[in-house]
């Protein structure tokens with residue numbers, strides 16, 4: 435495993451398990467399988483509505499809590515009641531602090547929420563703070579306004595949209611770029627790009643492993659999501675090879691600045707209005 439040192443000195447495993455769209459027993463088992471195969475970083479969110487199941491996986495995985503890195507996200511409708519929201523997430527996950535606490539989307543009372551985030555760091559309920567789906571300009575505003583800077587920004591990232599300018603800006607500010615949809619949600623077009631298939635033969639690795647290795651080498655943290663035990667094992671088996679500079683360049687030719695998911699203002703207003711009972715889950 436490789437690690438990032440965040441801007442608060444904390445170590446974060448570069449690769450973690452994504453848990454979006456996994457529920458109940460499936461999410462619980464994915465966490466157990468991942469940790470038993472060497473994962474120490476788990477990404478979850480209140481909006482995934484699986485925190486109880488992920489928490490059962492954490493409790494069962496057999497690794498002490500302090501050896502795990504767990505990310506918690508706060509949904510926009512909770513930005514004016516962050517302390518209650520985070521207390522709920524920690525309770526459902528069965529943990530007493532988050533390694534990384536993120537604002538999930540750039541809509542609503544984001545600065546009020548960050549004030550509460552800072553208090554939670556002071557109280558030991560959160561270690562690092564970060565942003566999800568914010569732009570470069572929005573991130574810069576947090577750097578200007580607050581005593582605790584974002585340690586990480588997570589955005590959609592893969593060879594079709596590597597967002598190199600954003601990564602360079604973040605690097606210059608000591609902020610990690612974390613890739614969600616790192617596999618383009620297992621899009622066949624991406625996994626079967628001729629350049630990727632050529633590299634699978636050259637390195638004796640799967641297309642997914644080539645993509646994950648590319649993320650690590652461009653400096654991304656990466657969160658492949660999987661509920662399949664074989665895939666979970668395969669996805670962490672990427673630290674025993676290195677893509678050459680030439681092969682990194684050939685993957686760079688896939689950049690068309692094309693995202694799979696584009697958030698509109700209308701979507702964000704819906705996110706702000708969405709207030710489910712987060713406890714209503716298995």
Ligand SMILES: NC(=O)c1ccc[n+]([C@@H]2O[C@H](COP(=O)([O-])OP(=O)(O)OC[C@H]3O[C@@H](n4cnc5c(N)ncnc54)[C@H](OP(=O)(O)O)[C@@H]3O)[C@@H](O)[C@H]2O)c1
Pocket residue numbers: 451452453454455477478538566567588613614615616617618619620642657658659660661662664665666668669
């Ligand atoms: N902050 C945000 O707004 C945000 C948004 C989206 C996602 N995320 C985070 O990022 C994580 C990753 O995103 P994602 O899960 O949507 O997309 P992804 O990781 O790009 O792709 C997941 C898909 O890839 C498949 N897959 C995984 N490993 C595979 C392998 N070795 N071979 C073949 N197929 C494989 C999975 O199926 P199987 O289950 O069958 O393996 C699943 O269908 C999420 O789980 C979540 O934690 C964050």
